[in-house]
Amino acid sequence: MEKWTPKHEAPEPLEGPVVATVTGGTILWFVLFLVQLPFYGWFDDRGHTWWIWTPLAGAGLGLIGIWYVRGREAALTREAARAHAGAGDAETGPSGG
Numbered sequence: 001m002e003k004w005t006p007k008h009e010a011p012e013p014l015e016g017p018v019v020a021t022v023t024g025g026t027i028l029w030f031v032l033f034l035v036q037l038p039f040y041g042w043f044d045d046r047g048h049t050w051w052i053w054t055p056l057a058g059a060g061l062g063l064i065g066i067w068y069v070r071g072r073e074a075a076l077t078r079e080a081a082r083a084h085a086g087a088g089d090a091e092t093g094p095s096g097g
Contacts, residue, residue: 018069026062029055 033055036043043049 019066019073022062022065022069026059026066029058029062033059 033052036052036055040052043051
């Protein structure tokens with residue numbers, strides 16, 4: 001059996017407003033929780049209280065996601081600045097000017 005190997009290069013990951021997207025999704029989950037909260041009795045009578053807790057779990061996971069993507073964005077910015085500074089040093093050469 002032959003080991004699977006890719007036949008082409010993987011595409012670059014899509015970049016966009018990741019922090020804003022995750023923050024917006026987190027807010028949406030929390031708003032959905034708040035909208036359903038007044039109907040807790042109705043959900044409880046029908047055995048569907050998980051409908052209340054699912055958006056709260058989504059909002060909680062979204063907070064973790066915000067923390068993660070903000071750290072990722074900061075790391076990407078630091079690396080780009082480091083690469084840019086390294087390229088600047090290579091252009092000036094060993095003489096320093």
